[in-house]
Amino acid sequence: MFDLRFALALLAGTMVCLWLPEPPGVVLVSCMATAALLIATALPPVSRAKLRWLAVFAVGFALAGAHALLVLHRQLPPPMEHRQVALTGTVVELPQHEARRTRFVLRVDDMPAVQDALRGRRVRLAWYDDFDAPTTPVDAPRLRVAAGSRWTLSAKLRAPRGLRNPGGVDGEKYALVERIVATGYVRDPESAREIGRPRGLHAWREAMSRRIAAAVRTDGARFVRALALGDTRGLSDDDWSRLRATGLTHLIAISGFHVGLVAGFFALVVRALWWLLPALGRRMPRPQAAILAALCGAALYAALAGFALPTVRTVLMIAVVAAARLSRRGWRPVDALSLASIAVLLCDPLSTLTAGFWLSFGGVAWLLWCLPRGSGHPVRDFLSAQAVATIGLLPLGAVLFGQASLAGPLTNLIAIPWWSLVVVPLSLLGTALETLHAGWGAPLWRLAAGLFDPSWQLFAWIGDSPLALWWLPEPGWYALPLALLAAFCWLLPRGAPGKPLALLLWLPLLWPDRDLPRQGEAELVMFDVGQGLSVLVRTRHHRLLFDMGPAVPEGFDAGERAVVPALRALGVRALDAAVISHGDNDHAGGFAAVAAVFPIARRYAPEGSGLAAKIPVLMHPRLQHCGADAGWTWDGVRFRFLHPPPHFPYLRNESSCVLRVETAHGAFLLTGDIGEVVERDLLRRDPAAVRAEVALVAHHGSDGSSDPAFVAATGARFAPVSAGYGNRFRHPKPAVVDLWRHHGARTPLTAESGALRFRLGPDGVWFETERGRHRRMWDAAGRQAQACRLSYGDDDGTSPCRGDAERDTR
Incomplete structure (x- = not known):
């Protein structure tokens, strides 16, 4: 009964539910559950047999819907957002200690009655200035927040919400999968009190991690902690970049592959023990004992x-295989895989939203299909399995991560046997000995690190090569099925016809259409960078980046986290020009991260800004000033700076570069943070130059900008606003939004709509939002806006709903 068809039907129901653009609702979920029950119990046997796959589909839909609705219903309601609340709970998982903050997950276990909405739920918090002085994460002399400790503290919370950009991480989906109901930061750290010492599994893991750090003084210590305990806190961004470039991320931390190796090791030990002591076989047969030992080890x-x-x-998969073997039935490998997937889907249907689910089951499925039996040559089998995994998982990896590791097949040939069969066993054995007696594990940890370091030096050198990693633009929806079909054709037995033609099926994935503007057209993409600004302007053959978003030391860097992934997803390889409108952090902070990844031919900033001293990389090549009337033409599109004029003193916001991008079909006006005085001056000097189809609302919609005469003179159809959700400045101001709307402009907001895309062409202005392009049930903006309007009615300028942006596209 629980065969491949059952698993596929259950998976289909789960995926159809989870990829709905809106939550399914209690009524629909109940109807699907009722339909499944009626098919299974009320229909005659003949009809039941014909409709059983429909019943399984309905079960998958109902189960996924119930899980999703429960998590979404538990998320922090809008009336509680941005309020300081008292929390009491236990720190779960390992806190992320940084120089200026600590991030951790708190499971709320008891709190005042007014906060019952959070009882027993998980919230992710940040504790800023956690250390008195910058220290390394593990060697810090005092760790205020430790895993397994209980705290009472005050925090400011909001529902999970993330930035939405092309190629960016979907933080709201991650919160759904992890059952995070709110995020926030600790207020009044001095009043926080630890009311329970660290205890439990996570406390033991953190203590053991500190022992490894103290015993191993080489760089390999951070990898030993990752391989032995799954503690990846010591790995830097450079480490992760090199691991991605070499295709080795699946071997770091405790992966499913390593769990399988440990299970096999426990099974071999028990089989050896039963062979040495035959009397044990009278208590339990050796095969059954080995299976149970493998499950315990996993x-x-x-x-x-x-x-x-x-x-x-992985443990669930091993448990299913163990149950199948213990039942002494003739289970085929594909049946065991199907049963394992059914177990995972029934236990946690939301796991289908993770990349690991598809990579693990997809990898095993490819191996079962292509390598049904061993050839008797271990080396040949290993090489064949590596080739199958590389070809079969390339489509999934490219779609899920937007990249393909060209060095991965080579590095895995070395890393899989060396790390998994040598370094990991030594790390685990050291941990086991250290658990028995303090100090016993140190020699093995040092040996593991010493054996790991030479291989990592090799892989780091390969990962730093520009040929190691291939970043891919975001493909169309049809690219994945075509690429999977191509992989299927390539993995057919030798002599199968049509293999060369299958190469064409890879093209939509590996060389997708980047949808570039035509000659004489221009496109503007306003990225969602929180409280800041970053805009990409594209013509047929050129790219200009106007501002790069904010960056906080030892914290969020919009250039790294939002702008760089978005540029890669849009297929940008280099920038022909970069403009920093002025020196404020919310506009210039992300420049260093962008410049470290993309070559930039020309760089502009206002004269007197001092940015060259703050950001030395700006001087390579020489920094140019964005003086008024300076300009150029690309692909039939005219670029011209309107401000600041010659000899204008640097006055921060008022000295912002103002750029006009003019096509035969209209113009974009990029305004930076200028205020009303400069807007009136622009209108006085050249009224025609401010007219534009798309005019950025200056200074994030503050009440010191958007002069009424200037707004009227632009004649803009769209006035997009870049501002962070719930920002402390309360941008955009309702009066500013109303003013632009009064003059006929639509005012989409990045905080609500994600990245905004505009294109000027023969048909006028084409407009699209990132959230509107990929609508999902976990979309926080849509659900919160709807809840706000239900609670407070129409926006009157005083409700928490103000600033909600239109989500329509046209």
């Missing part, structure tokens, strides 16, 4: 990782 190793989702999924 569970113990998953506990070391804190029962992270990939390890739990």
Whole structure:
């Protein structure tokens, strides 16, 4: 009964539900559950047999819907947002200690009655200035927040919400999968009190991690902690970049592959023990004992990782295989895989939203289809399996991560046997000995680090090569099925016809259409960078970036987290020009991260800004000033600076570069943070130059900008606003938004709509939002805006709903 068709029907129902643009609603979920029950119980046997797959589909839909609705219903309601609340709870998982903050997950266990909405739920918090002085994460002399400790503190919370850009991480989906109901930061840290010492599994993991750091003084210590305990806090961004470039991220931390190796090791030990002591066979047959030992070993190793989702999924798969073997039925490998997927879907249908689910089950499925039996040559089998995994998983990896590791097949040939069969066993054995007696594990940890370091030096050198990683533009929806079909054709037996033609099916994935503007047209993409600004202007063959968003030391860098991934997803390889409108952090902070990735031919900033001293990379090549009337033409599109004029003193916001992008079909006006005085001056000097189809609302919609005469003179059809959700400046101001709307402009807001795209062409202005392009049930902006309007009615300028942007596209 629980065969491949059952698993596929259950998976289809789960995915159809989770990819709905809106939450399914209690009525629909109940109807699907009722339909499944009626098919299973009320229909005659003949009809039941014909409709059983429809019943399984309905079960998957109902189960996924119930899980999603429960998590979304538990998220922090809009009336509680941005309020300071008292929390009491336990720190779960390992806190992320940084020089200026600590991030951790708190499971609320008891709180005042007025806050019952958060009882027993998980919130992610940041504690700023956690250390008295900058220290390394593990060697800090005092860690105020430790795993497993209980705290009472005050925090300012909001529902999970993330930036939405092409190629960006979907933070709201991550919160749904992890059951995070709110995020926020600790207020009044001095009043926070620890009311319970660290205890439990996570406290033991953190203590053992500190022991490894103290025993191993080489760079390999951070990798030993990751491989032995799943503690990746010591890995830097450069480490992760090199791991991605070499295709080795699946081997770091405690992966499902390592759980399987440990399970196999426990099984071999038990089989050897039963062989040495035959009397044990009278109590339990050797095969059954080995299977149970493998399951116990997998569970113990998953506990070391804190029962992270990939390890739990692997343990479930091993448990299913164990049950099948213990039942003494003739289970085929595909049946075991199907049963394992059914178990995972029934336990946690939301896991289908993670990349690990598809990579793990997809990898095993490809291997079962292509390598049904061993050839008797281990080296040949290993190489064949590596080739199958590389070809079969390339489409999924490219779509899920937007990249393809060209060095991955080579590096995995070395890393899989060396790390998994040498470094990981030594790390685990050291941890086991250290658990028995303090100090016993140190020699093995040092040996593991010493054996790891030479291989990492090699892989780091390969990862730093520009040929190691291939970033791919965001493809169309049809690219994945075509690429999977191509992989299927390539993995057919030798002599199968049509293999060369299958190369064409890879093209939509590996060389997708970047949808570039035509000659004489221009496109503007306003990225969602929070409280800041970053805009990409594209013509047929050129790219200009206007501002790069904010950056906080040891914290969020919009250039790295939002702008760079978005540029890669749009297929940008280099920038022909970059403009920093002025020196404020919310406009210039992300420049260093962008310049580290993309070559920039020309760089502009206002004269006297001092940016060259603050950001030395600006001087390579020489920094140019964005003086009024300076300009150029690209692909039939005219670029011209309107401000500041010659000899204008640097006055921060008022000295912002103002850029006009003019085509035969209209113009864009990029205004930076100028105020009403400069707007009136622009109108006085050249009234025609301010007229534009799309005019950025200056200074994020503050009440010191958007002069009424200037707004009327622009004649803009669209006046987009770049501002962060719930920002402390309360931008955009309702009066400013109303003014632009009064003059006929639509005012989409990045905080509500995500990245905004405009194109000037023969048909006028084409407009699209990132949230509107990919609408999902976990979309926080849509649900919160709807809840706000239901609670407060229409926006009157005083409700928490003000600033909601239009989500329509046209």
